[in-house]
Amino acid sequence: MQYTLRQLAYLVAVADHGSVTAAANALYTSQPGVSNAIAQLEETFGLQFFVRHHARGVSLTPAGQSFIAAARNLLHHADDLQQQAQEISQSLRGTITLGCFTTMAPILLPGLLSALRDTYPELEVNLLEGDTQQLQTALLGGQIELALLYDLGLPDTLHKLPLSGARPYVLVAADHPLAARGRVSLAELADEPLVLLDRPHSREYFLGLFRQLGLEPRVGHRTVNFELVRGLVAAHFGYALLNLQPKVDVSYDGGKLVYLEIVDDVPRLPIVLAWPQELKLTRKAEALRDSCLQLLGAALPAD
Template sequence: MDAELRARFVESMSRVASAVTVVTTDGEAGRFGVTVSSMTSVSADTSRPSLLVSIHHLSPAGEAIRKNRRFCANVLSGNQTFVSDLFSGRLKHLNEDRFGEIPWHSGVTGAPIIEGAIASLDCELKTALLWGTHFILIGEVEQIELSRQRSPLVYANRGYRRAIPIAPEDRQPHDPHNQLRVGFFITLGPEFVPSLVADFASRTPAVDIRLLEADHDDLVEQMRAGKIDAAVTFGTVDEPELEAEVICPADPHVLLSADHPLAAKPSLRLGDVAELPMILLDYPSVRGAVAALFERNGLKPNVRLQSPSFAMVRGLVAQGLGYTLVPQAPRNRDRRGGETRAVPLKVDFPEGALVALARRPDRQSELARDFLARCKRSFQIQPDQERVGGRPAAGTKVR
């Protein structure tokens, strides 16, 4: 086997978001369950609907399913990470009686239906095919139970996620003359968005403003799909249909607890903090930007804790549990649970530039142009500002 090809395949599959499913069975071969991320429908239009699961050939659950000839695919809800860990074998001290740790009941085939799963599909096994190291099991559905839960537990980038809408569902026609849909990178809201929106709303009170907070890639996707008219985010964009303009050059800072020995320094270099525990804001674009920054400087981050909440990240930093990196100097200090200090970081960090995204000029609405102009003025940016320290100047088109 080509080891490099295998490694790249495993990495590529880790980036594919999948619903987390616990496949269970019961019968003469015993009661078993196993967590999988490979469950998919086969057909809804046969005599009975059918689905497919893939299970490692050494899994006791897989062997039991082939002998019992029945299984139930329980699609977990976003609050069932414990159940996933339980049946993946991560909680080894509970391996002897996993089903004793959760509520469940038997389906029509006898396979356990896990309560609280968003959907449980009880199946009769029809086909078992060994391919490489995994059995591909195809079953016909005999019973389906749906719970009140609707948001599935998702696994992607080697971690759990929740499936949430990245743009509000809006069935009304969009009128570019009196409706503005704007997206912001998730951390910009508390410090930047309210005053900006209040100013814009006071000047254009008849305009219906819709806001979306999301990660960088989600904002680009929503721009591409025409779901939002403009966006303010960090980093670079390579989209021929979009215009990206720097409205604030990167100004990276290290966020430390107020009593940290490095907090009194006038500035820091990346090597000064590389070996210290890091608190990482857990978003794909942030992880990518941090990884690229350290790799360019021949270093590796020492990530201790991760959270998708910047308020949580700041709180952990304030308690002295580590440091974090921010692309711009914070405007406010968080006084809840302790104070933090922001120390300038002397490093080139193009991923930290604040950029405005819009459609090509011939496709921009007047409202979007006006809003982005106010964004630029709020940062007091001069379009002809020169590049400083290798950072893109404001007004620079970035790709």
Template sequence: MTADFSLRQLEYFVAVANTGSMSAAAVQCHASQAGISTAIADLERRLGVQLLVRRRARGVFLTEAGTRVLEGAQAVLSQAEELRASAQAEEGQVAGRLTIGCYATLSPFLIPPLVDGFTRLHPAVDLQFVDGSQDEVRQALLEGACDLAFLYDTGAEAGLACTTVRSNRPYVILPAGHPLAGSDALSLTELADEPLIVYGSPPMESNAERWTHSVGVKPNIRYRTSSIEAVRSLVARGFGYSMLVQRWPTDTSFEGLPLAAVAIKDPLEEVRVVVAHAANVTLTHRARALAEYACETLSLPEPPGGGTPTRGT
């Protein structure tokens, strides 16, 4: 039996479900609000169920039937996009739209080299990205808002399939004039009495507390901030020390003040960066290609002066 509804109607319905309002969906889909409303009303008529409950000035919410239809609609749109990409691609070419998510702190380290390197290899891929907190990016994966995501492995990635792309050991940053700033490595016990500046976005705060407790130190947390550059600037101004995972390409703070990075000699576990996807989703050819590219390149050392690591080296 031929379906008597259109992909455009499904697209509008998914947009309304994701944004929570007709007006927001209209902006997202570059359509009129009246057009969105008419299309969904016709879709409801053709399916024989009410999908949304409209509330004046309060947006919409899904009915029970709408919740069931939403999952199927997302799957149909995904399959249609894959069909379009396959049809448009030349033989052996990777093509189509691909959205990746990234934990916000990892974005400046991972997203630029990925976008640069992958789109050079596969110019027919329309690569988009979103970033946010670990929970926001994880939810985007589970809801189908992105195809792949780069996250820290916390051991609680329920519903996700994860592959490690990079591992880093935590290290300490100190003001350049600190007595231990010139050390090759130090123990966290040497900083036991000093104030700790914590990056307050999960999972880093819990990591910092776990690392200090593992060596018998009760952390003396002085400041928490959700800005990683604020952490580095506070340390550079002498307000305390901090522990980070990713290595900055500069030894100065946002304000241009000097910082010292010192290795930690305590046996702390490495922190893994993973590329993840929803476990119940079959990856498209382009998503698999990006995951493979990430595993090949993100573990490589960055060339002097920055840029994209050379594939296969």
């Protein structure tokens, strides 16, 4: 556009007050600023809005009367838009879209959504599950406002709020020779088949745990499905490395599983709430962010 809402507001003020000076005083601005705004509007639209009377202010031309009526209508719509924006920004009712890394979702989201429902009963949370790349694309494309995911390969264009971290553990069948030990080193497992959770970034993280110790694991099976990893381990196809622990120790088909602590010095995998760096969070997003901090930070297992 070749004009601004401020210029239109100056124009309407002159019509209401009958002179440039009175309009400038009412708007707490300068007389030359008001005069320049009107001159720019007249040049932009090729119209004369006022007849200037020396020492007696101004009067509207027929074109000015018609144009200012339309300008008033536009300014009213602008006010409505501003009020609507404030409601969107400040309201704790309506919908917000949360992304979540696929393997985290069944473990973290039920409790989080239940607490949000109790605290903010008029807030509806829509969900989008995906891997790191899918969630990153959705965040930067505006399809979701916030995302829960691991801090693996995230770009600097995202703000990352640390919630906690999940220390890796070893998963074995309940009758595995090492199951009763409670703790195990990665060196003891290097020659056994690894059932690898083969998701982008995740696989590099799990394989890197071995490689930082100078070990190379023997991958037996690969799958992107978290529960299939657990099922294959329960069916004696090998062991697995995972981070989040379900509160059940059976696979979908009823196979018994055991969680073993890793005795090696392995890092926790950071879990973050992410959103675009340039995004100003709405009040709904702030409420969701604060709930994640309160609930998930305390709920995740410690070292």
